[in-house]
Amino acid sequence: MSSTTIKAPHERKLRRKTNFRESVKNSLTMAYRGLLKIKRTPEQLFDVTLQPIIFTLMFTYIFGGAISGNVQNYLPVIIPGILVQTVITTSIVTGVQLREDMDKGVFDRFKSLPIARIAPLAGALLADTIRYTIATVLTFSMGYVMGLRPEGGLGAVVVAGLLVIVCSWAISWIFAFFGVISRTASSVQGISMLVLFPLTFLSNAFVPAETMPKLLQWFVKINPISHLVTAVRELTNSGTVGWDFTISLIGATVIVAIFAPITVRAYMRRA
Amino acid sequence: MNQFTDKRKGMDHKDLAVEARGLVKVFGDNRAVDGVDLNVRAGSIYGVLGPNGAGKTTTIRMLATLLKADAGSAKIFGYDVAKDAQIVRQLIGVTGQYASVDESLSATENLVIFSRLLGLSRAESKRKAMELLEEFGLTEAARRPLKHFSGGMRRRLDLAASLIAQPPLIFLDEPTTGLDPRTRNQMWDTIRRLVKEGSTVLLTTQYLQEADELADRIAVIDHGRVVAEGTVNDLKESIGTSSLHLSIQNEQSLSKARLIVERVLNVQSAVTAEGGKITAPMADADRVTDLLITLREAGIQLEELSVQKPTLDEVFLSITGQNTASNTQVKKEELA
Numbered sequence: 001m002s003s004t005t006i007k008a009p010h011e012r013k014l015r016r017k018t019n020f021r022e023s024v025k026n027s028l029t030m031a032y033r034g035l036l037k038i039k040r041t042p043e044q045l046f047d048v049t050l051q052p053i054i055f056t057l058m059f060t061y062i063f064g065g066a067i068s069g070n071v072q073n074y075l076p077v078i079i080p081g082i083l084v085q086t087v088i089t090t091s092i093v094t095g096v097q098l099r100e101d102m103d104k105g106v107f108d109r110f111k112s113l114p115i116a117r118i119a120p121l122a123g124a125l126l127a128d129t130i131r132y133t134i135a136t137v138l139t140f141s142m143g144y145v146m147g148l149r150p151e152g153g154l155g156a157v158v159v160a161g162l163l164v165i166v167c168s169w170a171i172s173w174i175f176a177f178f179g180v181i182s183r184t185a186s187s188v189q190g191i192s193m194l195v196l197f198p199l200t201f202l203s204n205a206f207v208p209a210e211t212m213p214k215l216l217q218w219f220v221k222i223n224p225i226s227h228l229v230t231a232v233r234e235l236t237n238s239g240t241v242g243w244d245f246t247i248s249l250i251g252a253t254v255i256v257a258i259f260a261p262i263t264v265r266a267y268m269r270r271a
Numbered sequence: 272m273n274q275f276t277d278k279r280k281g282m283d284h285k286d287l288a289v290e291a292r293g294l295v296k297v298f299g300d301n302r303a304v305d306g307v308d309l310n311v312r313a314g315s316i317y318g319v320l321g322p323n324g325a326g327k328t329t330t331i332r333m334l335a336t337l338l339k340a341d342a343g344s345a346k347i348f349g350y351d352v353a354k355d356a357q358i359v360r361q362l363i364g365v366t367g368q369y370a371s372v373d374e375s376l377s378a379t380e381n382l383v384i385f386s387r388l389l390g391l392s393r394a395e396s397k398r399k400a401m402e403l404l405e406e407f408g409l410t411e412a413a414r415r416p417l418k419h420f421s422g423g424m425r426r427r428l429d430l431a432a433s434l435i436a437q438p439p440l441i442f443l444d445e446p447t448t449g450l451d452p453r454t455r456n457q458m459w460d461t462i463r464r465l466v467k468e469g470s471t472v473l474l475t476t477q478y479l480q481e482a483d484e485l486a487d488r489i490a491v492i493d494h495g496r497v498v499a500e501g502t503v504n505d506l507k508e509s510i511g512t513s514s515l516h517l518s519i520q521n522e523q524s525l526s527k528a529r530l531i532v533e534r535v536l537n538v539q540s541a542v543t544a545e546g547g548k549i550t551a552p553m554a555d556a557d558r559v560t561d562l563l564i565t566l567r568e569a570g571i572q573l574e575e576l577s578v579q580k581p582t583l584d585e586v587f588l589s590i591t592g593q594n595t596a597s598n599t600q601v602k603k604e605e606l607a
Contacts, residue, residue, distance in 0.1 A: 006470050007437065008313075008469070012361065012439075014350075014362070015358070016355065016357055016358060026388055029384060029388050030388075032384070033376070033384050036380055036384075037373075037376065040375045040416065104374065105367050105371035108337055108365065108367050109365065109367075109432065111337050112335050112336065112337060112360060113360060113389065114360035115388050
């Protein structure tokens with residue numbers, strides 16, 4: 001390039017906006033960056049590898065006998081519950097890492113490039129689906145090792161896994177929003193846990209709701225996590241797709257529709 | 272006080288790479304940038320000179336669409352940074368004070384990702400990355416993660432990343448701060464070459480010498496305001512080429528000595544906080560003879576006399592009649 005001269009502004013083709021195709025392309029490039037980063041620092045996958053193994057073992061043997069009589073009968077109940085809880089908890093990391101990433105100088109460059117504003121965010125979130133996939137595969141594998149034989153068949157299990165990954169990706173937009181508006185990574189972690197802990201435990205993920213007080217039962221029924229857990233149970237245990245499946249997808253869509261735009265707006269304002 | 276500000280009324284607007292009017296940015300109760308006007312002619316190197324916390328970085332961030340101005344407006348090649356931000360981004364390259372590259376990735380990966388984002392194909396991106404790495408002498412380190420890069424290598428990579436799209440305007444925020452003299456000279460050569468190829472460069476610096484070496488015009492900025500603007504020669508003439516430092520044996524006669532200095536040299540002087548040294552710009556070396564004679568006649572005995580090349584402090588002293596912010600208090604660097 002040392003011999004070339006630089007084109008004057010009026011000779012350039014300048015565009016006022018990035019179109020949809022470019023936005024997708026930019027986001028995929030950013031996702032590629034996210035994957036490279038994961039490849040460079042594989043230790044950040046510790047949580048998604050260990051958590052499914054430890055939690056599945058722990059909860060199954062602690063609650064199994066008390067809730068379902070024995071471990072074998074509890075597996076079809078707990079594995080979908082643990083799956084949803086683990087994968088969604090993993091999505092908090094997305095927000096935390098986004099905060100850490102945004103504090104680095106490289107985000108200045110992304111902002112100064114003529115790319116879609118959503119790309120750095122969407123890319124980071126997209127790359128993290130690899131984390132959800134690892135957690136999903138490991139949880140089901142643990143279940144299988146412990147004796148779970150899903151009656152829905154492999155196909156239904158795959159669909160259930162995809163459903164959880166899609167929903168977690170949608171939910172990660174909430175944590176991405178916290179990530180963008182918070183000052184520090186640890187505060188993102190704090191707020192997110194505060195939101196997520198009651199949501200996952202006040203659901204039907206670990207125990208049937210029937211034994212809970214009336215008020216709690218009402219909350220458990222409207223809790224979107226319960227719908228997702230039920231959808232996964234129906235798929236793995238009988239291979240059926242019911243109303244809960246639809247509700248979960250609608251919920252995911254609504255979350256993305258609300259949080260993606262406000263997150264991008266907050267991201268641009270913080271600039 | 273603002274004797275060098277040249278309004279350049281006759282200038283054709285099409286020639287201007289940067290045209291800023293009354294830019295203001297307030298952080299809390301700190302007016303980081305307080306009404307900055309800048310005119311940068313296309314094809315030139317423009318230096319923004321000032322101490323830490325003067326508002327240089329904030330100004331650049333507003334011009335580069337990274338920060339919204341609270342008041343005022345700025346145009347890049349005639350495009351408004353607020354209204355046509357996406358167009359402006361197609362015309363600029365930004366190299367920040369802190370390397371804006373990805374620490375955990377290698378140099379090649381960084382350049383490929385930026386190239387891809389700028390719309391180059393996979394093959395083109397690889398080629399472009401190789402080309403830039405070679406040009407900036409980074410080929411050997413291409414595969415190493417940046418964590419193991421030296422400060423100079425990181426800066427070079429950073430600048431390389433800004434040049435992928437061959438932007439006609441390049442912002443360089445303190446491009447040589449923290450570099451050793453050799454790498455600094457390399458950086459200067461690169462900057463000169465960029466302008467030769469047709470780019471416009473706007474750089475900030477804390478060093479008068481750097482502005483002197485590179486810039487066609489300079490804006491001196493302090494407390495968020497442009498306190499002087501002009502060519503390097505304009506500025507130099509105002510402060511003299513060097514400054515005179517005098518220590519007096521008997522501290523009681525300090526103020527008397529100061530009066531004599533100001534009268535004989537016909538300039539403003541200052542007294543350094545530590546050790547009570549008188550400093551004054553030395554516009555005409557010949558007058559120092561007169562000064563020494565007058566001091567002897569007045570019975571003031573000198574302890575030490577030295578002549579120093581102008582520093583940023585003296586530019587400020589001469590232009591604003593007060594010490595720089597960095598001298599009186601360490602102001603918080605505005606990064607936000």
